[in-house]
Amino acid sequence: MNFSVKRVCCIGAGYVGGPTMAVMSLKCPDILINIVDVNQERIDAWNSDDLSKLPIFEPGLDDIVKKTRGRNLFFSTRIKESIENADMIFISVNTPTKKKGLGAGKASDLKWVEACAREVAKYSKGDTVVVEKSTLPVRTAEVIQKILYSSARKSGEEIKSFKVLSNPEFLAEGTAINDLLNPDRVLIGGDDEQSMLSLKEIYKEWVPEDKILLTNIWSSELAKLTSNAFLAQRISSINSISAICEVTGADIREVSRAIGKDSRIGSKFLDSGPGFGGSCFKKDILNLVYLADYFGLKEVANFWESVVEINSWHQNRIAKIVVNKLFGTVSNKKLVILGFAFKANTNDTRESAAINICKNLLEEGANLIIHDPKVTSSQIETDLHKRPINLLGIENSDLKEKSGEWCHIDTIDNIDIFDNAHAVIILTEWDEFKHINWNSIALKMDPPAWVFDARSIVKPKKVLDAGFSLWRLGDGFEDEKNIL
Ligand code: NAD
Ligand code: UGA
Secondary structure (H helix, E strand, O other): OOOOOOEEEEEOOOOOHHHHHHHHHHHOOOOEEEEEOOOHHHHHHHOOOOHHHOOOOOOOHHHHHHHHEOOOEEEEOOHHHHHHHOOEEEEOOOOOEOOOOOOOOOOEOOHHHHHHHHHHHHHOOOOEEEEEOOOOOOOHHHHHHHHHHHHHHHHOOOOOOEEEEEOOOOOOOOOHHHHHHOOOOEEEEOOOHHHHHHHHHHHHOOOOHHHEEEEOHHHHHHHHHHHHHHHHHHHHHHHHHHHHHHHHOOEHHHHHHHHHOOOOOOOOOOOOOOOOOOOOHHHHHHHHHHHHHHOOOHHHHHHHHHHHHHHHHHHHHHHHHHHHHOOOOOOOOEEEEEOOOOOOOOOOOOOOHHHHHHHHHHHOOOEEEEEOOOOOHHHHHHHHOOOOOOHHHOOHHHHOOOOOOEEEEOOOOOHHHHOOOOEEEEOOOOHHHHHOOHHHHHHHOOOOOEEEEOOOOOOHHHHHHOOOEEEEOOEOOHHHHOOO
16 A cells, blocks of 8 residues: 555545645645546636636635645546546545435435445556545445445456545534644544555644544544534524523523533534524434434434424524514515525525525515625525515515515615615624614614524614614513614
8 A cells, every 4th residue: 555645536626625625735735636526617616717716715715726726736527537546535525415215304315425436446546545525424434345345356357455544524614724724633534554644644744643533434434423413412502592591581692601611511602593504514413313213222313303403493483583573474574684604704505594594584475685795696596496586676665565575685885775674684694794884774774673683793782772673592681672
């Protein structure tokens, strides 16, 4: 087995493959890295001269791509050639929840991973380390191994050897570059010491050695699912407490601060919000639920499933609160939605709480004006399964005839968009929403005008002084603060 890795291939140029390999290429200039993908459009975007057109928005990513692309980092659809030439191959393809068949709704769909394993088996020349970068159910490495070994045996004419490692990724979107440059830990799971050390050598170029953990392969796979499950569990826990705050007069921000001071609990991931989104938390927990069910651990499965159930309940709860506060109906009313991404600093909307909340409000007949600094109208259309119409171009009297329609706006600089709106609903914590001039907006809106802040980012006094009624998540004193 080759000890020093010279040529890397990464299959999958997505949110993980792109930034991960960009950072590796920056820190390891002697390694040639080819990122390949079946999606030509995505590859073209990665190769775009205009760095603002990269397919993924991540602070700092464009600078790294500028330095390394064409030097030791290449994006292409040349899968066969890149596999043939690589001594280490990262599989970084999507692993969504299965939509049909056995385990539908919970188990991961591994068809893309299996396709990669078959391609590696077919094209690699031998002595290849295959690294699972995608998040996978425990014991997937076994499946990959079986495909690789059986095909190696079948090919007969040449002896190919493969080693499979698990090296899950812990980056969070929006902070991906910093997470990759300064990871809390790097996990390498495997049973072949040499190949584990060859991967460790790569990371040692920029990660302190004591942060690189070597484990057995199943622990590594399970640790990834467990990390996400624990993080999501904290959010469901704090969101469930926000509901108690609202009925008891406690304030979720004060409760979070108080419990976070306990060093055993810690202060991170205790911000109550509209419910966790993102491509992974829900899918990874459901994967864990499926695994527990599969092994007959019903109570364990129920425990983790409740984390996802609370999250859906919480998202629906927010839409219901908006309807109730607006006198029990939002039909024909204009509501301005601020934020559609699942969190700030990303254009990703996968599983965003905004999708469910907007769908619920559209169902209730509201007309939504949606603004997110990074999410496009066509993405929102895909997520809501509904075409937009130009709500801003029609007279107010005609607007009142409309029901359950939406439109997207690029900017909120022109405050005319707030004309006759009944409420502003903040669903993503973008910085620009922290600096809104509520005084001028209040004058435009239909009284009693509401601000619903599901991210605790507005300054309550400023909103209340401007004449709004304010609802904040987990704010038990909200009624006493309303001045209208
Ligand atoms: P993604 O959908 O953004 O990218 C996956 C890419 O793989 C796509 O561009 C797709 O075209 C490509 N692909 C699929 N099959 C292929 C094949 N056979 N050959 C070549 N290309 C192929 O997915 P992602 O968000 O990068 O996630 C990848 C994995 O990493 C998932 O398992 C996910 O759970 C995990 N993960 C994601 C994050 C995150 O923040 N998004 C963080 C940690 C781990
Ligand atoms: C998460 C994990 O944080 C990463 O470690 C992991 O690698 C990744 O999933 C993955 O496997 O895909 P990500 O989904 O990008 O990363 O974003 P997070 O910052 O974890 O936020 C997830 C959701 O939780 C967002 O909707 C966010 O708004 C919400 N959240 C987060 C809260 O509501 N409150 C908090 O205190 C923190």
